[in-house]
Every structure is written in structure tokens, then in C-alpha cells.
Amino acid sequence: MARILITSALPYINGIKHLGNLVGSQLPSDVYARFNRALGNEVMYICATDEHGTPAELAATKAGKPVDEFCAEMHEVQANLAHGFRLSFDHFGRSSSKHNHRLTQHLAGKLNEAGLIAELSEKQVYSNADGRYLPDRYIEGICPACGYDGARGDQCENCTKQLEPTDLLEPRSAISGSTDLEVRETKHLYLRQSQLRDRLQDWIDSKTDWPILTTSIAKKWLNDGDGLRDRGITRDLDWGIPVQKGDQPWPGMEGKVFYVWFDAPIEYIGATAEWAEAHGYEDSAWERWWRTDKGADDVRYVQFMGKDNVPFHTLSFPSTMMGSNEPWKLVDYIKSFNYLNYDGGQFSTSKGRGVFMNEALDILPSDYWRWWLLSHVPESSDSEFTWDSFQQGVNKDLADVLGNFVSRITKFCRSKFGEEIPAGGEYGPAEQAVITEIGKRLAAYEQHMQDIEIRKAAAELRAIWAAGNEYLQAAAPWSLFKTDPDAAAAIVRFALNLIPLYAVLSEPFIPDASDTMLNAMNAQGTVWPKDVTAALETLQAGHAFSVPDVMFAKISDDARDEMQARFAGRG
RNA sequence: GGGCCUGUAGCUCAGUUGGUUAGAGCAGAGCGCUCAUAACGCUUUUGUCGCAGGUUCGAGUCCUGCCGGGCCUACCA
Numbered sequence: 001m002a003r004i005l006i007t008s009a010l011p012y013i014n015g016i017k018h019l020g021n022l023v024g025s026q027l028p029s030d031v032y033a034r035f036n037r038a039l040g041n042e043v044m045y046i047c048a049t050d051e052h053g054t055p056a057e058l059a060a061t062k063a064g065k066p067v068d069e070f071c072a073e074m075h076e077v078q079a080n081l082a083h084g085f086r087l088s089f090d091h092f093g094r095s096s097s098k099h100n101h102r103l104t105q106h107l108a109g110k111l112n113e114a115g116l117i118a119e120l121s122e123k124q125v126y127s128n129a130d131g132r133y134l135p136d137r138y139i140e141g142i143c144p145a146c147g148y149d150g151a152r153g154d155q156c157e158n159c160t161k162q163l164e165p166t167d168l169l170e171p172r173s174a175i176s177g178s179t180d181l182e183v184r185e186t187k188h189l190y191l192r193q194s195q196l197r198d199r200l201q202d203w204i205d206s207k208t209d210w211p212i213l214t215t216s217i218a219k220k221w222l223n224d225g226d227g228l229r230d231r232g233i234t235r236d237l238d239w240g241i242p243v244q245k246g247d248q249p250w251p252g253m254e255g256k257v258f259y260v261w262f263d264a265p266i267e268y269i270g271a272t273a274e275w276a277e278a279h280g281y282e283d284s285a286w287e288r289w290w291r292t293d294k295g296a297d298d299v300r301y302v303q304f305m306g307k308d309n310v311p312f313h314t315l316s317f318p319s320t321m322m323g324s325n326e327p328w329k330l331v332d333y334i335k336s337f338n339y340l341n342y343d344g345g346q347f348s349t350s351k352g353r354g355v356f357m358n359e360a361l362d363i364l365p366s367d368y369w370r371w372w373l374l375s376h377v378p379e380s381s382d383s384e385f386t387w388d389s390f391q392q393g394v395n396k397d398l399a400d401v402l403g404n405f406v407s408r409i410t411k412f413c414r415s416k417f418g419e420e421i422p423a424g425g426e427y428g429p430a431e432q433a434v435i436t437e438i439g440k441r442l443a444a445y446e447q448h449m450q451d452i453e454i455r456k457a458a459a460e461l462r463a464i465w466a467a468g469n470e471y472l473q474a475a476a477p478w479s480l481f482k483t484d485p486d487a488a489a490a491i492v493r494f495a496l497n498l499i500p501l502y503a504v505l506s507e508p509f510i511p512d513a514s515d516t517m518l519n520a521m522n523a524q525g526t527v528w529p530k531d532v533t534a535a536l537e538t539l540q541a542g543h544a545f546s547v548p549d550v551m552f553a554k555i556s557d558d559a560r561d562e563m564q565a566r567f568a569g570r571g
Numbered sequence: 572g573g574g575c576c577u578g579u580a581g582c583u584c585a586g587u588u589g590g591u592u593a594g595a596g597c598a599g600a601g602c603g604c605u606c607a608u609a610a611c612g613c614u615u616u617u618g619u620c621g622c623a624g625g626u627u628c629g630a631g632u633c634c635u636g637c638c639g640g641g642c643c644u645a646c647c648a
Contacts, residue, residue, distance in 0.1 A: 136646045408607030473612040
């Protein structure tokens, strides 16, 4: 039995995420986790809210709440939505947890001992009105190159020129609009990633099976210009993890916190520690997933994330792990995703454009979203959500192919034989042919899941569903019943046995429908098939079942048009 | 500017190390079935594989250039 550690990129705390965020890491990682559990592997599946940083502070201010309270509330909101989408995290943690505080401070201390931390003094813009230092992008002004009023301190949106905040004419705070800004000298810690460049390079080079999207981004950063640059890991903020060397103070760093990108990936470990504590386990329970000296050698660690997260997971976080000189488990495989666009453009929080997780669940059950999003997950390039495509995918795949299959065979059996598996007749060549076909497709399905090729897996699953309709159509028990009821009974028995098989195979994608099928067939506890022949003899004659309600209601054209108009956004 | 990804049927996408008549699903057309959510099955139409060159006995697949779409470019997270 293999041990699989799975982490999903952490959703940021400042608001409800849209479908693009959902499909870019949480949903595919959930499919992979469910699949591995179904195979009988031991799985630790971790996610958390990423709670630190300036945007969290600003969002809290806007909401009129203390930042810790705001984060606690938003964490609950996100946890409920995760549950609504049936994301099966073993633990959904918080990067502000005491475990993450302790681990982050510990690792910083170890990095310092290893000589990998540098203290640098730098100039930073301070806003007197806001009472805070401003990140470059929170300073606005007139672009010196093109005269555009509204250029940000890192880059002008209008002419795309890279800027320094001090380049801006008439600079002002993007938060308050105040022009009462001054440049202050402030000291920060830098992680000397450049010292680890060769080790990182060797490590990345050894990952020949990683997606190109993943390795190309890592290599670019390793080789760009003078090579991998050192990175600031502290900030002048109130909300965050106080800068300490382990449990000791860090002279000169009083009042500063670690940069959110330093502590966020450490929360993968922190959340596992939170999981252990929540279950009343000893530290060894989480350490056996993360410390190769404490049992994690046989763990396979797979990370899921959007492409924007790749540099931090291929370089920064591994720098932290390697540089600590402690035996932390490094990632074995990184699955990265492109973006999902919305109906001809991008999802936009500010413009209210696109569908957000809470809205999606208000409209339709999670399985509908899971199926469409996963079967269109942006693996090879950006993909696009359109209502037309969504309607088509749900109606055709879920309602017509799978839902109607379950409906037609259970209703036929009920009307001719009653609500139990009929006796009589036996399986013949037609059934054997179906077994052979499903066996082949199942092998392909499992391989695609192992390879984390989600779209291909979805297509294979759909073909397995379709095989049921093909079989029924060819076998035509409704005709045979008139002349040879026993032969018809064998066909019905075989077709009904497909339902629990479909339920188990479909569970990673559509867990609720899977439950519905198992409950209807009174076959709870059915496990992943090792052998298709045996799996299709599970339900014996006399086994009682019930006809489920319509599993997937179709989306009408009117409903589709209405939703399209509703989510088109403002401008 | 630099780096990377991407451009294959009306739509969404597969196409392994270059090898015979380029595939799937959806949509369209025809036929069949009538158990079922007007559902299902079978058959079938459509492609100068972004453009232009090149390498090769042979290129969707490799090389060069160009055009289109996208992402990243280190202080958004």
C-alpha cells in the first residue's frame, strides 16, 4: 500500500474564490486524492487558507473588522464552500495557526544557522496617512514614460514599462490616495537562494517526468540574468508571523513579520500538524509524512497548483527545505495548471464577472460543476468556461449518458421483474465482450489517473458509461422479454451490476452521484474493482434495490441564457 | 524587450521516439429502437493539421522565419 501526500495550493483569504481558482488546484487534487484512497493507498490530503499579507489587512479594514477576526470568518466561509464542493481534505488548515508560526520561525532559524539568511537595509515607501509601508503596487502616480495617471509602483499598466516607486510623478497611496509619503530606510531578511542554485538545478534536472509547464518556469528563474536571485522574506506589517529564530528573538527585526510567500508553503506542514492535533495524535503522526528520518522515505508527495505558483514551489519552498539541513520531504511531482477563462475574457472579482464558488452552489449541485470543470481542466493550455459548453457537458454526459442509463435499466427491471435483481439465464458472449471492453478502458482510466491526466481520465470514464447504453441497446431485453424472460433476466442482472461499478469508478469525479447510485442499489461499501468479471457478479439474484430519483436534471436553454446574463458582470 | 506555452473538423480537444487512407466527444445528416430524463444505438458529412520556407525516401510531428492567442518576468498572492 503506497503512501501519498497531496497538497493543493492555498486559496488566499481575502475573498470567495471563483471557478478558475477552484479548477486550478483544489478540484484536480481532490480527484487524485479520492482515486488513491479508492485504490486503498494511504492518503494525506492537505489544504489551508493563506492568511497573511497586505491584501488580507486591507480586506479586513474594508470589512470594518480586526484582521484576525476577519480571517477567522473567511476561513469558515471557505471551509464551508470546500465542503459544498465535496473537497475531501484530510485537513483544511490556516497559515495563521500556531503550528505554522512555530515551524516558520524554526525553519528561519535553521536557515540562519546554515548561513543562508542575509540582512539587508533598503529603502521603502512609507505612508504617514495609512500608517504603513506600501508595497510597490500600492503606490500610484503618473508614469514618467507615457504620462498615464494610474501607473503602479511596479509597472505602468498602460505602457507596460517596469518602474520603481520613486520613478512615479505625483505618487500617492493607492489605499487612501494620500500624497503624504516618505522614503524610509528599513532592514529585511533575505533568503540566499543563490547559494542553493546548483543544488536546485540538479534537483530540477532530475525531474524528467514533470510537466514542461512546471520545469520551464523553474529553469527560467534559475538561469535568467545572473541566475537565481536572493529573495526578501520579511515585511513591515502587523499581521503575520513575527520574525524570530526559532523561539528566540531576532535582534533588529522587532515588529516585522515573515513575508507571506515564505510562510504559506510551510503551512502544508503546519496544516498536517494541525490535523494531528485535531485528532489527538502525537507529533510522530504528522512527522511520518514530512520527515524522511521519521518514516517519510516511502511517501510520494504530489503538489497541485496554478502556473502562477510554480516558482515558489519549484525554487523558494525547496530552498527553505533543503537549506534547513534537516531531512524534510521534498516534492516528488508538481502538477501545474493553466487558467480557466470566463466566456471570452477573464474572471474578474472587481467587475463581478464570472461565477464564484458560493454562487455556483446556489445554482446547481456540486457534481455538475465538478464534472464540467474537471473534464475541461486547463491542462495543456488555458481553457474557457461558456454556458453553452457547460450545459452541453452536463446534459449530455451526466443526464443522457450516465443518469439515463441508471434510470432506464432500474425502471425496466421494476416494471418487469420488480425491485430486486432477477434470477434466471446466464451471461454469454455479449456480456463477455462488455467485460473485455470495460476491462481495457478501466486499465486506461487507471493509468490516466496515475499520470494525473485528468481530461483523458474523464473521457475514458465517460466511455465506460457509454458502454452500458451500447450493451443495452444491442441486447434489447425489452424485446427478448416477450419470448425468453430468462434471457432478458440475465441481461437486466448484468446491466444492474454495472451501476455499482460505475458508482465506484465515478466517485473521484462525482461523489454525490456515486453515493446515490450505491444507495439505490443497496450496495454501499462496494470497493474499487480488481477484476471486472467478479465486479459484475456482485449483485446476486434476489438482491433488493430501488429506483433513484432523476440523478441529473437537465439545464434548459432558458436557464442557460438566464445564468449567462446574470453573471456577465458590470462592464 | 526577454523566456515559456499554444494555434489540428462548426465547437472542445487527442495525436506516443517523424512512417502507410489525420482521430474522439459535441453539433449537423440519415437509419434503427421504444426500456428510459423526447433519452439510447448504428451509420455518416466536414480538415491545404496558423502561414512561408527547409531537412528527410517520408513531417501534424524536427529546424528557421513570420502571424495570431496566452502566461511569466522575482514587492499581487
